[in-house]
Amino acid sequence: MKRVLSYLLLHVFLLSAATPGFATIIKVHPAANSIHHAADNARSGDTLLLQKGIYREHDIIISKKLTITGEGFPVIDGESKYQVFIITSDSVIIQGLQIQHIGKVSITDMAGIRIVNAKCVTIKNNRLINNTFGIYLQNATRCYIVNNMIHSDTKDEINGGNGIHAWKSTHLSITGNSISGHRDGIYFEFVTDSYIAANTSFDNARYGLHFMFSHNDTYTQNTFKSNGAGVAVMYSKGVIMHDNEFVHNWGDASYGLLLKEITDSKIEHNRFTKNTVGIHMEGTTRVDVRHNIFEDNGWGVRVQASCSGSNFVENNFIGNSFDVTTNGSMMLNVFNNNYWDKYDGYDLDKNNIGDVSYYPVSVYAVITEKIPPAMILYRSFLTDMMDQVEKVMPTIIPDMLKDDHPLMKKLKL
Amino acid sequence: MKTIIKYVLLDLLKNKTILVYTLILAAITISVSGIGDNASKALLSLLNITLLFVPIISILFSTIYFFNSVEFTELLLAQPIKRKTMLLAEYAGIAIALTIAYLVGVGVPICIFYYNLAAVTLIISGLFLTLIFSALALLIFVLFKDKTKGIGAAIITALFFILLFDGLLLSFIYSFSDYPIEKPLLGLISLNPVDLARILVLLQLDAAVMMGYSGALFKKFMGSAMGSIYTLVCMLCWTIIPLITAARIFKKKDI
Numbered sequence: 001m002k003r004v005l006s007y008l009l010l011h012v013f014l015l016s017a018a019t020p021g022f023a024t025i026i027k028v029h030p031a032a033n034s035i036h037h038a039a040d041n042a043r044s045g046d047t048l049l050l051q052k053g054i055y056r057e058h059d060i061i062i063s064k065k066l067t068i069t070g071e072g073f074p075v076i077d078g079e080s081k082y083q084v085f086i087i088t089s090d091s092v093i094i095q096g097l098q099i100q101h102i103g104k105v106s107i108t109d110m111a112g113i114r115i116v117n118a119k120c121v122t123i124k125n126n127r128l129i130n131n132t133f134g135i136y137l138q139n140a141t142r143c144y145i146v147n148n149m150i151h152s153d154t155k156d157e158i159n160g161g162n163g164i165h166a167w168k169s170t171h172l173s174i175t176g177n178s179i180s181g182h183r184d185g186i187y188f189e190f191v192t193d194s195y196i197a198a199n200t201s202f203d204n205a206r207y208g209l210h211f212m213f214s215h216n217d218t219y220t221q222n223t224f225k226s227n228g229a230g231v232a233v234m235y236s237k238g239v240i241m242h243d244n245e246f247v248h249n250w251g252d253a254s255y256g257l258l259l260k261e262i263t264d265s266k267i268e269h270n271r272f273t274k275n276t277v278g279i280h281m282e283g284t285t286r287v288d289v290r291h292n293i294f295e296d297n298g299w300g301v302r303v304q305a306s307c308s309g310s311n312f313v314e315n316n317f318i319g320n321s322f323d324v325t326t327n328g329s330m331m332l333n334v335f336n337n338n339y340w341d342k343y344d345g346y347d348l349d350k351n352n353i354g355d356v357s358y359y360p361v362s363v364y365a366v367i368t369e370k371i372p373p374a375m376i377l378y379r380s381f382l383t384d385m386m387d388q389v390e391k392v393m394p395t396i397i398p399d400m401l402k403d404d405h406p407l408m409k410k411l412k413l
Numbered sequence: 414m415k416t417i418i419k420y421v422l423l424d425l426l427k428n429k430t431i432l433v434y435t436l437i438l439a440a441i442t443i444s445v446s447g448i449g450d451n452a453s454k455a456l457l458s459l460l461n462i463t464l465l466f467v468p469i470i471s472i473l474f475s476t477i478y479f480f481n482s483v484e485f486t487e488l489l490l491a492q493p494i495k496r497k498t499m500l501l502a503e504y505a506g507i508a509i510a511l512t513i514a515y516l517v518g519v520g521v522p523i524c525i526f527y528y529n530l531a532a533v534t535l536i537i538s539g540l541f542l543t544l545i546f547s548a549l550a551l552l553i554f555v556l557f558k559d560k561t562k563g564i565g566a567a568i569i570t571a572l573f574f575i576l577l578f579d580g581l582l583l584s585f586i587y588s589f590s591d592y593p594i595e596k597p598l599l600g601l602i603s604l605n606p607v608d609l610a611r612i613l614v615l616l617q618l619d620a621a622v623m624m625g626y627s628g629a630l631f632k633k634f635m636g637s638a639m640g641s642i643y644t645l646v647c648m649l650c651w652t653i654i655p656l657i658t659a660a661r662i663f664k665k666k667d668i
Contacts, residue, residue, distance in 0.1 A: 373595050374587075379457070379460070379461070381575055381576055382576055382580055385576075
């Protein structure tokens with residue numbers, strides 16, 4: 001027994017001797033270029049412990065495996081001219097810093113923290129305030145962006161940058177961040193197999209979350225609130241969206257969720273409340289919309305005729321001004337077993353399924369879809385009458401769009 | 414003038430119709446408010462009721478009352494009273510009676526159940542509709558000599574504003590849909606007090622839809638303080654112009 005133990009100890013000792021010395025903790029105090037010096041002199045595996053204070057440094061390139069930790073949120077200021085961290089090494093950890101006032105130029109996208117061609121980088125518990133871009137991932141793999149507070153005061157779409165911007169990356173995990181006041185809260189372009197969870201994205205000038213060409217990603221338990229145009233998921237395959245909240249994305253061109261050219265995706269257990277349009281779908285194929293709640297939206301779901309093979313099953317539609325609209329008579333999607341609060345059919349056999357089909361598209365919705373100014377007649381006596389007449393004898397509304405098994409009672413979701 | 418208003422009011426308050434009108438309004442309001450848990454939904458139903466009942470009842474009842482009290486009017490005109498004063502006093506009497514009926518029937522219950530901006534807007538537009546349609550009744554009264562014709566005209570007027578106007582507007586929108594018609598539409602809407610009242614209340618209630626891209630312009634204009642003032646001024650014009658016209662015609666009318 002003793003022998004085995006000493007053998008083991010020897011092994012441990014030899015192993016640690018093989019690496020160049022033990023990792024050390026280097027304390028950094030605010031001074032001219034102190035972080036630069038520390039980063040240059042540190043060895044791979046060291047920890048830089050930044051003391052409280054203001055550091056006016058920029059373009060700090062981290063090309064070694066370092067852990068940079070802030071004590072009491074030291075401030076690193078870009079003086080509205082420069083960018084701050086550029087990480088080019090794998091396994092870097094940055095935590096507890098406040099990075100602020102990143103500059104804005106036309107040639108590069110300046111970011112508070114930029115990760116370039118690196119793997120396994122962790123950005124944790126930082127505050128990024130008034131930056132053009134908050135965190136910028138460029139060809140990054142397996143990076144963790146956790147619990148950061150990212151805030152800016154972007155006034156319009158042209159001058160702002162994105163809170164978290166990821167380009168050509170894979171296996172990212174973005175969780176627990178709070179992002180506000182940027183152009184897009186989270187922007188994904190060519191990012192695959194990533195996981196976005198428990199983030200709050202609000203008051204951004206454009207989208208709360210923006211997907212482009214990003215396949216097989218999951219986002220869950222996020223809240224998207226009061227963004228200029230809601231959430232947009234475009235040109236992507238295999239996106240899984242569940243347990244998110246889309247709240248109060250309100251305006252002339254605003255959507256809770258905008259889907260464009262989406263294939264084989266799932267939208268489940270989400271809640272769409274008080275959006276101008278709950279879900280807007282264009283050119284989607286095989287999208288499963290299940291167990292969602294659409295509440296108090298202007299339009300619950302707007303399904304363009306270019307969508308096909310999508311299922312809308314077991315959703316609650318409550319208090320929407322219009323439940324569903326479409327722009328053609330062709331409907332290649334299936335609506336089934338949903339609860340519609342406007343359904344006024346009966347259920348003779350008491351099996352909780354209405355005995356007559358429900359046509360969720362009202363005639364007035366069809367008219368306003370064709371001629372938007374007709375909106376001025378909304379809720380006039382005439383349009384109510386037209387809706388009633390159409391219910392008895394459908395001629396204008398797309399009769400293929402119907403729910404043959406509408407539920408009599410609200411689903412518990 | 415005050416004496417005439419007083420007598421007309423007293424006469425009307427003795428009249429059972431006003432009482433029944435009040436009771437029906439109150440019953441509808443209370444039952445609608447009791448059913449739904451959703452305030453904006455209940456207000457929407459009340460809006461529909463206001464837009465449908467108030468114009469019809471106001472105009473029909475006023476017309477019938479004016480024609481029924483022709484003898485009283487003739488008697489009064491034998492006295493040294495200006496025709497204009499007499500006519501306006503009669504109008505004031507009936508308008509006050511109907512206003513009280515609306516306030517008691519709809520105003521008080523919704524103020525108790527949901528006191529917010531939308532409710533107040535609904536009450537204001539209901540009151541304006543009452544004033545406007547009794548003024549139109551006055552105009553009908555001075556234009557027609559025959560009671561039957563007068564009542565027919567009243568029914569047609571009410572139907573025109575409630576239903577026909579919107580139908581015409583819709584066909585107008587349909588035929589000119591290729592043109593930018595949003596602004597002309599705003600002008601056209603001012604020609605119908607019922608539509609004005611509807612939009613005024615809707616902008617406080619169902620803003621989600623009105624704020625879609627199509628409703629953007631309407632919201633931008635009608636939803637602003639300027640728009641609300643414009644709407645109210647329009648409604649005021651709708652009250653005053655029929656009154657002035659009626660008074661003018663009545664001055665020269667051979668009774």
